[in-house]
Amino acid sequence: MSDYFVYAIGAALVDTEIAVTDADLKHLGVDKGMMTLVDEGRQTEIKTYLSEQLATATHACGGSAGNSMIAASQFGAPSYMSCLVANDADGDIYVRDLEQCGVAHGFANGRRDGTTGKCIVLVSPDAERSMNTFLGISEQLSITEVNKAAIANSVWVYIEGYLVTSPTGQEAALETKRVAQANGTKVAVSFSDPGMVTYFRDNLDAIISDGVDFIFCNEIEALEWAGTDNLDAAAEAMRAIASEFVITLGAEGCLVFDGDKMHRLNAKAVDAINTNGAGDMFAGAYFYSRWRGESSLTACAFASEASAAVVCEHGPRLTQAQTIELRDAFFVN
Secondary structure: OOOOEEEEEEEOOEEEEEEEHEEEEEEEOOOOOOEOOOOOOHHHHHHHHHOOOHHHHHEEEEOOOHHHHHHHHHHOEEEEOOOEEEOOHHHHHHHHHHHHHEEEEOOOOOEEOOEEEEEEEEEEEOOOOOEEOHHHHEEEEHHHHHHHHHOOEEEEEEEEEEHHOOOHHHHHHHHHHHHHHOOOEEEEEEEEOHHHHHHHHHHHHHOOOOOOOEEEHHHHHHHHHHHHOOOOHHHHOOOOOOOEEEEEEEHHHHEEEOOOEEEOOOOOOOOOOOOOOOHHHHHHHHHHHOOOOOOOHHHHHHHHHHHHOOOOOOOOOHHHHHHHHHHHHOOOO
């Protein structure tokens, strides 16, 4: 039996989530709905302009893959997270959060000097999130952080698409896939953000071009990757490189290919206040469902409900009590 159901690798970030207006985004020159890599100076500039809103800002340990592993673990699936945080206060917070949520990690032998990555998440009135990310020490994530033994003892690996922005991160993603395939561990990849497809296409293709077991992406990312404005055409193109996949469609639900047929699932109607973490929750809930032995279609149905729940909350995650309530309501024994 495997020690972990899912092993993930990605950037570790501490999020500061701030409510803003569209006018704020325009003044700051922020690309709405996108993840933009910035330096600490730019983050300071944003915080200074939004100083009055900082009093009500929320803080949480984030990073796409980290959020997904925490969700999977809170639902009940054994999870492992490979990432890089510094020997600083934010790093302490991040590691403590992983441990409290039951996610295994490789920090027992200490951490490096440096600065833990941070992300300023600007949430506009339409619930859209715009991220300004300073990777900090996460930019140095490399094959050193790839835990081959943990991968070999996992059923799935989950590779965060944001890794393609860094040469060493790209190498780590490729090594993770290589080790997984050598050990019969399934490979899932998230496109993560439209910018990863647009600006780092060659790196992304290097990870997925010879095929993966599952792809998580949203409609914008799928259309951009396929070079089309037709969703059906994008889905057909994706079948060439993924055994199974899901294309999330926001309030319209998702399109699921289960390895045999294409399915359209409707989304639960909710009043969203914050889309930060929706895709991360989807992946975490999906892996938990597969750990239960559910089909890919059922897993996506549960993941869709979990995403609908998290967009009604501030922050990228649900509480442990909320995950249990959601899980038990969906999987009625």
